[in-house]
Amino acid sequence: MCYHPLFLFNHFGDCEGSLLWAGNVHSADRWQEVLVPAVERYQRKGMRLLFRGDAAFAKPEMYEYLESWVIGYAIRLPANDILEQEIKHLLKRPEGELPAKPLILYHDFPYQAKSWNCPRRVVAKVEWHRGELFPRVGFIVTNLPAKASGIVYFYNVRGTAEQ
Numbered sequence: 001m002c003y004h005p006l007f008l009f010n011h012f013g014d015c016e017g018s019l020l021w022a023g024n025v026h027s028a029d030r031w032q033e034v035l036v037p038a039v040e041r042y043q044r045k046g047m048r049l050l051f052r053g054d055a056a057f058a059k060p061e062m063y064e065y066l067e068s069w070v071i072g073y074a075i076r077l078p079a080n081d082i083l084e085q086e087i088k089h090l091l092k093r094p095e096g097e098l099p100a101k102p103l104i105l106y107h108d109f110p111y112q113a114k115s116w117n118c119p120r121r122v123v124a125k126v127e128w129h130r131g132e133l134f135p136r137v138g139f140i141v142t143n144l145p146a147k148a149s150g151i152v153y154f155y156n157v158r159g160t161a162e163q
Contacts, residue, residue, distance in 0.1 A: 016034075049069070083111065086109050124137065
């Protein structure tokens with residue numbers, strides 16, 4: 001039997017909630033059971049909340065829930081042809097040898113998937129590494145006002161949960 005866990009950590013790395021279910025369900029299945037009690041608890045304290053989630057949480061109902069509670073978020077977004085078309089100007093390999101330190105480019109733009117009720121901000125990060133033929137590309141959907149590089153930094157800083 002394979003099980004799939006869902007964990008919710010705060011910025012200190014403390015586990016706020018968890019759920020364990022069979023491994024044949026979606027990674028973010030039943031997210032409400034874990035997230036909603038924590039949000040309600042923190043909202044009663046009047047705290048500003050921020051949410052960071054992997055691509056399993058890139059769901060319209062997640063964005064709508066977070067936006068309804070005025071919660072800032074940065075959620076990894078799976079790539080698709082439309083997103084890649086938006087950054088095609090960054091996908092042309094730079095001429096000459098790449099520097100030892102990766103060349104990192106950012107671009108943000110409004111995007112509305114068919115299943116979304118409104119356009120949302122998407123931040124793209126493109127990294128060109130020496131010795132690699134193709135760039136590393138990532139997309140993040142967010143409602144935060146920070147610069148694109150700040151959004152990526154916020155998304156990538158995982159707190160102490162993994163330590």
